[in-house]
Amino acid sequence: MTTDSKEVFSQPVNGQMEDWLRMDRMPHIWCPGCGIGTALNCFVRAVEASGIPREKLAIVSGIGCTGRVAGYVRLDSFHTTHGRAIPFATGLKLADPELNVVVFSGDGDLIAIGGNHFIHAARRNLNITVICINNFTYGMTGGQVAPTSPELTTATTTPYGNLEPPFNLAHLADSAGASYVARFTTFHVRPLVNCMKEALLKDGFSFVEVLSPCPTLFARRNRLGEGLDMQRLFKEKAVRRDGESTSSAYVDLEKGPIVIGKFKDRPRPAFLSVYNDAMRKALGPDRFKPYGPATMVEPED
Amino acid sequence: MHSAEGSVLTGTHFIDGDVACAEGAIAAGCRFSAGYPITPSTEVVERLASRFPLVGGMFVQMEDELASSIAIIGAAWGGVKSMTVSSGPGISLMQEHIGYAAITETPSVWVNVQRGGPSTGLPTLPGQADMMQARWGSHGDYPMIALCPNSPQEAFDLTVVAFNLAEDYRTPVLLMLDEAVGHMLEKVVIPPAEQIEVRPRRYTRKPPSDYKAYECEQGSLVPDMAPAGKGYYFHVTGLTHDERGYPAMNAMEQDRLIRRLKEKVDRDADGPLRMVESSHLEGAQVLVVSYGITSRVAERAILEARAGGLKVGHLRLLTVWPFPEQLIRDLLDQGTIEHVVVPELNLGQVVLEVERVVSGRATVRRVSHAGGTVHEPKVILEAIEEVRR
Numbered sequence A: 001m002t003t004d005s006k007e008v009f010s011q012p013v014n015g016q017m018e019d020w021l022r023m024d025r026m027p028h029i030w031c032p033g034c035g036i037g038t039a040l041n042c043f044v045r046a047v048e049a050s051g052i053p054r055e056k057l058a059i060v061s062g063i064g065c066t067g068r069v070a071g072y073v074r075l076d077s078f079h080t081t082h083g084r085a086i087p088f089a090t091g092l093k094l095a096d097p098e099l100n101v102v103v104f105s106g107d108g109d110l111i112a113i114g115g116n117h118f119i120h121a122a123r124r125n126l127n128i129t130v131i132c133i134n135n136f137t138y139g140m141t142g143g144q145v146a147p148t149s150p151e152l153t154t155a156t157t158t159p160y161g162n163l164e165p166p167f168n169l170a171h172l173a174d175s176a177g178a179s180y181v182a183r184f185t186t187f188h189v190r191p192l193v194n195c196m197k198e199a200l201l202k203d204g205f206s207f208v209e210v211l212s213p214c215p216t217l218f219a220r221r222n223r224l225g226e227g228l229d230m231q232r233l234f235k236e237k238a239v240r241r242d243g244e245s246t247s248s249a250y251v252d253l254e255k256g257p258i259v260i261g262k263f264k265d266r267p268r269p270a271f272l273s274v275y276n277d278a279m280r281k282a283l284g285p286d287r288f289k290p291y292g293p294a295t296m297v298e299p300e301d
Numbered sequence B: 001m002h003s004a005e006g007s008v009l010t011g012t013h014f015i016d017g018d019v020a021c022a023e024g025a026i027a028a029g030c031r032f033s034a035g036y037p038i039t040p041s042t043e044v045v046e047r048l049a050s051r052f053p054l055v056g057g058m059f060v061q062m063e064d065e066l067a068s069s070i071a072i073i074g075a076a077w078g079g080v081k082s083m084t085v086s087s088g089p090g091i092s093l094m095q096e097h098i099g100y101a102a103i104t105e106t107p108s109v110w111v112n113v114q115r116g117g118p119s120t121g122l123p124t125l126p127g128q129a130d131m132m133q134a135r136w137g138s139h140g141d142y143p144m145i146a147l148c149p150n151s152p153q154e155a156f157d158l159t160v161v162a163f164n165l166a167e168d169y170r171t172p173v174l175l176m177l178d179e180a181v182g183h184m185l186e187k188v189v190i191p192p193a194e195q196i197e198v199r200p201r202r203y204t205r206k207p208p209s210d211y212k213a214y215e216c217e218q219g220s221l222v223p224d225m226a227p228a229g230k231g232y233y234f235h236v237t238g239l240t241h242d243e244r245g246y247p248a249m250n251a252m253e254q255d256r257l258i259r260r261l262k263e264k265v266d267r268d269a270d271g272p273l274r275m276v277e278s279s280h281l282e283g284a285q286v287l288v289v290s291y292g293i294t295s296r297v298a299e300r301a302i303l304e305a306r307a308g309g310l311k312v313g314h315l316r317l318l319t320v321w322p323f324p325e326q327l328i329r330d331l332l333d334q335g336t337i338e339h340v341v342v343p344e345l346n347l348g349q350v351v352l353e354v355e356r357v358v359s360g361r362a363t364v365r366r367v368s369h370a371g372g373t374v375h376e377p378k379v380i381l382e383a384i385e386e387v388r389r
Helices: A006-010 A036-050 A066-072 A085-095 A107-113 A115-124 A169-176 A189-201 A215-219 A227-237 A271-283 B017-028 B042-055 B065-077 B088-104 B131-136 B152-169 B179-183 B251-266 B293-307 B325-333 B350-358 B377-388
Strands: A057-061 A076-079 A100-106 A129-134 A180-185 A206-211 A238-240 A258-265 B011-016 B032-035 B058-061 B082-086 B108-116 B122-126 B145-147 B172-178 B185-190 B235-237 B276-279 B286-290 B312-317 B319-321 B339-344 B363-368
Touching: A036 A066, A036 A100, A036 A129, A036 A189, A057 A066, A057 A085, A066 A076, A066 A100, A066 B235, A076 A085, A085 A100, A085 A107, A085 A115, A085 B032, A085 B058, A085 B065, A100 A107, A107 A115, A107 A129, A107 A169, A115 A169, A115 B065, A129 A169, A129 A189, A169 A180, A169 A206, A169 A258, A180 A189, A189 A206, A189 A258, A215 A227, A227 A238, A271 B042, B011 B017, B017 B042, B017 B108, B017 B152, B017 B172, B017 B179, B017 B185, B032 B042, B032 B065, B042 B058, B042 B179, B065 B082, B065 B088, B065 B108, B082 B088, B088 B108, B088 B131, B088 B172, B088 B251, B108 B152, B108 B179, B122 B179, B131 B145, B131 B172, B131 B319, B145 B152, B152 B172, B152 B179, B152 B185, B172 B179, B286 B293, B286 B377, B293 B312, B293 B339, B293 B377, B312 B325, B325 B350, B339 B350, B339 B377, B350 B363, B363 B377
Parallel strands: A057 A076, A057 A100, A076 B235, A100 A129, A129 A206, A180 A206, A238 A258, B032 B058, B032 B082, B082 B108, B108 B172, B145 B172, B286 B312, B286 B339, B339 B363
Antiparallel strands: A180 A258, B011 B185, B108 B122, B145 B319, B276 B312
């Protein structure tokens, strides 16, 4: 981490956190001890620190517990279909490049059913930010095994233990070409705010993985205790290694370490600038009409 | 409002239905398309890929049809008219998002260049066996507008209409071509831009403080959209929602939302949405009901039957969904029709609607064909002649 995040986090949210939430939708559905609210709180702080005008920020979620974020935050917000938040965001961003588009969703949504879109958006280096709450399970549907579940995890669909190795999401994003890749936990709120801010301001595909407790359906079933116990586990087992090769940046909840940090922050031309530059070259500046807000549908007179 | 100057290829062209469809989209103001290659629809997106950068649009080849079909919905909410294009298996993959576009009321155009199915079926040969999928392919009750062109010219014309209807009704509109129409080369006349009527997006005039995402004005069943990025902070969800756009998990809101969605389209089935072409209906003893490529084969059979002295009328459906049931009832009311013949490149789909509406008042004869080529005109002629027996 290059910048100190203390300053960011010591500032209170402008006005009230309530101002950022759709308070008429409270209470939310998240369980006591769940980390999604913490991550959302960090996100709001990161948005404020980024200086991005609020009306120019849109949030897109898929389906699942984290998928509900879009429904609670007062932004232009889109709750899409299961797994398809990233391609929805692709259309939204390309229709209005002035919008800052954030995908905020869970590991099952983004990496299992939506895994193909995840790697292709990273490959395109599409100008969006993807925040993935990784709670190692499917919470909304009652605790089924996920492609992020550690081996031997007890889940409702693996009553005898998960036999498959989990994805290393940071490595996946990095290999596919993301400009920015980081992983923190809901315990590490200060660096998390800072890295979310950096991700928001990064041109190209930026990816932030947030390890988060699901006390009700993951921790309890796997003898990891309550939400606070998982926070303690994150605290004790996490090792910060900025710049670590993502191929060795593993998450081992049992033995440790849980490698966290900002792994990748590289300059790589992002999709929209590549597109406009290449088309200008191919067609000539006179023939090519740059893609942007000018193409938007004219409002009725 | 009319088409944008400089983007419309005004003039007389010799092009196929797929290319005409792409040009129709550009003329209608479409500036974003996402798709995935699949025969026999690929030529539509190939044309868009080469033409869009010249008119300020963008085509993105996505990783699959799931992505393509929701990228266009995202683009619509970003303020750009958008379309996706596919065939057979690709259209099957898109079904979930047709439902999502319907419940979120996202103006969008979906082109299906039909081929023989099911599954991989006949990729290079025509079929019309996706007509019921067009109506009911996504889960749940939802409205549907589906148009069937029978020529490259109509592929252009109806693509423009499809975009306008998508805006008017805020709903997905399906354009049901087939391989024969898609790959058929014919003369297509593209009018001057100022003669092409193009519907602008209807944005709310209310300030954010007064705006409710799914509240309809008095008498209207179609709510106004809010532009993204302007501080409306609206919420869009595929969950059943109330007027604010917030999830509402109860039977009352479900009833209110789903009935309105269906009603906004169905109530215009025999109004603004009724698009048919007809000939020789007066005094007809036999009524041929057809659509798409099959209508052109049927025309030949009808000519021959009429030459043989039979009173045969032809009703061609340009709008298949919503089905113009009142029109068919009115035709039966004239009291002469004894026999209704429905040729289609499937084993009986739209004929089910005809049978339902005719309801025993005339005999209904299916002229089924599993697809792969068009009917022999004589098969349709024989069905027409059955009325003599």
